[in-house]
Amino acid sequence: MSESFDWASPSVGEAAPASPVLAPATQPYRPDTVIDGWAAEGFEVRAASVRGAGHRASGEPRQDELAVATHEGSLIAVVADGVSNAPLSHLGATMVCRTVVDYLQHAEAEIDWHDLLRCAGWSLVEFAARQSGGEPDPQRAEAQLASTVVVALIRPAEPGRAVAHLVRVGDSDAWRLRDGKWTPLFESLTQPEDELLPDGVSALPRVPSSVTPVEVPLSTGDVLVLGTDGFAEPLGDGGGEVGRLFGDGLADPPPLARLAWMLDFTGGPYDDDRTVLAIWPT
Numbered sequence: 001m002s003e004s005f006d007w008a009s010p011s012v013g014e015a016a017p018a019s020p021v022l023a024p025a026t027q028p029y030r031p032d033t034v035i036d037g038w039a040a041e042g043f044e045v046r047a048a049s050v051r052g053a054g055h056r057a058s059g060e061p062r063q064d065e066l067a068v069a070t071h072e073g074s075l076i077a078v079v080a081d082g083v084s085n086a087p088l089s090h091l092g093a094t095m096v097c098r099t100v101v102d103y104l105q106h107a108e109a110e111i112d113w114h115d116l117l118r119c120a121g122w123s124l125v126e127f128a129a130r131q132s133g134g135e136p137d138p139q140r141a142e143a144q145l146a147s148t149v150v151v152a153l154i155r156p157a158e159p160g161r162a163v164a165h166l167v168r169v170g171d172s173d174a175w176r177l178r179d180g181k182w183t184p185l186f187e188s189l190t191q192p193e194d195e196l197l198p199d200g201v202s203a204l205p206r207v208p209s210s211v212t213p214v215e216v217p218l219s220t221g222d223v224l225v226l227g228t229d230g231f232a233e234p235l236g237d238g239g240g241e242v243g244r245l246f247g248d249g250l251a252d253p254p255p256l257a258r259l260a261w262m263l264d265f266t267g268g269p270y271d272d273d274r275t276v277l278a279i280w281p282t
């Protein structure tokens with residue numbers, strides 16, 4: 001007999017009043033939820049992106065995006081979050097993810113990380129120019145398509161071990177999960193004022209003047225987790241209900257739909273889109 005499962009969303013904190021879920025009023029069509037996951041040599045991957053309660057109630061599209069791919073034995077993982085005030089930022093997040101994957105799949109062994117982020121930002125500028133029929137204008141691209149991004153390139157080392165190289169622009173984040181403990185991989189976000197949008201968000205197409213990747217060793221039992229701020233804020237330092245929910249749920253690669261179910265948690269003031277991409281070295 002198959003095991004029964006309660007598909008009601010997990011609850012963390014005080015429940016919020018339920019509201020109707022409205023279809024996203026946008027073109028092209030954008031799904032409410034995306035699920036991905038598979039095994040490649042040396043890695044297991046699970047990923048999900050879920051529209052938050054705020055966008056479900058307003059009919060706005062999910063502004064988060066993710067991408068994961070392999071290249072010559074390495075794994076490429078990208079999570080992006082469109083800036084709320086930019087009306088086409090959901091498209092910007094998608095273009096950023098696709099540009100990063102394409103760049104890394106054609107790059108030399110030595111990655112120019114600043115150029116990677118510059119190209120991701122320029123993809124937004126070019127798209128905005130095509131839409132308007134005018135000349136490339138970074139300010140117009142910023143106003144319409146601005147997106148944060150966190151990128152990880154994970155290269156295998158000896159069996160059961162890997163090394164991850166990570167960069168980011170904005171407040172999307174990354175952690176190493178080990179034995180239920182969450183270790184943030186980036187320092188607290190501090191950006192020079194000239195790299196911030198008017199609302200105080202750091203995002204593409206603006207790129208920091210210098211980019212130094214974070215290098216993180218991974219071994220069997222570790223989980224590399226990338227996430228947007230819709231996940232990072234309720235996670236906090238990992239010691240609360242969300243940290244325990246995902247610490248337990250990601251101890252081993254879960255069934256594909258289970259990650260999306262966990263990510264659709266309810267309760268508390270958190271109503272932003274949530275995206276999580278998790279990688280296990282095997």
